Amino acid sequence: MSRPRSMETILKAEYVTISELVRLTGMRYSTLKFYAEIGLLPFEQLDAGLVRRYPREATLQRLEQIRRYKERDGLTISQIQERFRSEPK
DSSP, X not given: OOOOOOHHXXXXXXXXXXXHHHHHHOOOHHHHHHHHHTXXXXXXXXXXXXXXXXXXXXXXXHHHHHHHHHHTTOOOHHHHHHHHHHSOO
């Protein structure tokens, strides 16, 4: 098992792991995993056995959007998924 990267390195990285997203956001691993599984968080995975990599800045922005939709607008996860699907690419 590899040694965890320092926060300084994570903050400069283009891509991060889900564990690093936990450290950056304070969100639960299971929540982030769920969001990824239902398509709310885009990731790259070159092979089935490799670690998923999340584009750091875009993922942090997406998580902030999800938080705002839930807290400010009172949307459910299904409604948030629909909102993202209807947004222009």
